[in-house]
Amino acid sequence: MPRMGYVNYHVHKPHRQAFHIxxxxxxxxxxxPEIARTAIALRDLRAGEATVGFAEDGLSFVTRPSAxxxxxxxxxxxxxxxxxxxxxxxxxxxxxxxxxxxxTLRVDDPSSARKPARNVHSDYSPEGAAQRLVDLLGxxxxxxxxxxxxxxxxxxxxVGAPVNSAPxxxxxPASVPREDxxxxxxxxxxxxxxxxxxxxxxxxxxxxRSKMTSDEVAVFNIHDNRGRPSVxxxxxxxxxxxxxxxxxxxxxxxTLVRYAD
Numbered sequence: 001m002p003r004m005g006y007v008n009y010h011v012h013k014p015h016r017q018a019f020h021i022x023x024x025x026x027x028x029x030x031x032x033p034e035i036a037r038t039a040i041a042l043r044d045l046r047a048g049e050a051t052v053g054f055a056e057d058g059l060s061f062v063t064r065p066s067a068x069x070x071x072x073x074x075x076x077x078x079x080x081x082x083x084x085x086x087x088x089x090x091x092x093x094x095x096x097x098x099x100x101x102x103x104t105l106r107v108d109d110p111s112s113a114r115k116p117a118r119n120v121h122s123d124y125s126p127e128g129a130a131q132r133l134v135d136l137l138g139x140x141x142x143x144x145x146x147x148x149x150x151x152x153x154x155x156x157x158x159v160g161a162p163v164n165s166a167p168x169x170x171x172x173p174a175s176v177p178r179e180d181x182x183x184x185x186x187x188x189x190x191x192x193x194x195x196x197x198x199x200x201x202x203x204x205x206x207x208x209r210s211k212m213t214s215d216e217v218a219v220f221n222i223h224d225n226r227g228r229p230s231v232x233x234x235x236x237x238x239x240x241x242x243x244x245x246x247x248x249x250x251x252x253x254x255t256l257v258r259y260a261d
Contacts, residue, residue: 002041002049003210005238007169008119009036010182010197017197018185025189028113033184033197035119042169042206042236050207052172054093058221058229059170059207064088065215071105071159071251078103085155085253092219093153095257101136102254105159108166108235108247116166116235116248120198122222123254124152124230125183128194129223136256149259151224154252157217161246167208168218168250169236171198173229175205198232211240222254 010017010033017033043049045061054060066084068077082100089095106114124132129152134142156168180201186193198204209218220231235248 002043003238004039004041005169005236006037007040007206007234007236009038009200010034010119010121010184011036012182012199016183016185018187020187022189032119036200038200040169040204040206040236042208042238045207045209047210050172050205052170052207054219054221055228057172057174058224058231060092060219061209062088062092062217062219063215064217066157071103081253085255088155088217089153089219089255089257093257094259096260097258099136099256100253101256104252105249106252107249116168116250118166118235118237120171120200120232120234121184122196122198122230122232123154124223125194125196126223129225133256145258146225149224149226149261151226151228151257151259152222153255153257154220154222155217155255156220156250156252158212158214159249159251160214161249162211162213163248163250164211164241164244164246165237165239166235166248167210167212167238167240169206169208169234170218170220171232172205172207173231175203176232177201177203180204196230196232206236208236 020031023029023031052059068081086098089098106116180199182197184197
């Protein structure tokens with residue numbers, strides 16, 4: 001039976017909308033555009049209520065323990081973890097080349113500077129992905145990658161205790177029509193970016209995997225230059241077991257991959 005939770009959808013406006021991040025120069029301070037808190041039903045992939053495939057849905061779940069046990073210890077763990085992610089993506093999605101370029105540890109605590117993202121979104125607009133490719137590779141190498149098949153992928157892993165609250169929920173891309181996508185600006189003190197927000201619809205199909213552990217990862221597409229679907233996602237306000245009070249902690253890692261074809 002589907003579980004019920006809450007997400008924050010975006011809303012259409014006649015003007016361009018934006019998040020102001022680190023507003024006023026205060027780390028973690030954010031000014032949001034208008035959102036609509038909405039009750040949703042989620043199908044649990046662990047319970048067999050639905051299935052997904054990376055080729056069709058841009059999303060897969062993999063059991064892959066890590067040798068890293070503490071992701072808070074500076075950057076000393078990154079070389080080990082980046083190598084693990086490279087192996088993972090080569091084996092599971094057929095990546096020929098992998099660049100791991102960002103890690104974000106999120107803690108669902110009011111005092112945390114990086115909390116779970118509670119808005120329904122995908123991490124890059126097409127223009128934002130194109131610019132990020134140049135930022136990472138430089139114009140000449142980026143042109144070479146654009147001639148082939150490349151993608152930005154997000155790898156999401158719980159940290160510490162199994163996830164009991166605020167699990168990461170995913171929208172099946174085929175259930176999201178084009179008119180539900182919305183371009184949003186990200187305005188930082190020193191730069192500007194773009195993401196895609198999602199406007200709510202009763203036809204959306206929400207999926208999640210219950211009680212994910214630190215040995216499990218979700219691999220999902222956030223931009224593909226050959227049209228593989230980007231996966232909208234959000235933390236979902238949902239508690240699996242009210243008697244468990246451990247905070248949700250997770251690590252998301254953004255990667256750039258190049259495919260053979």
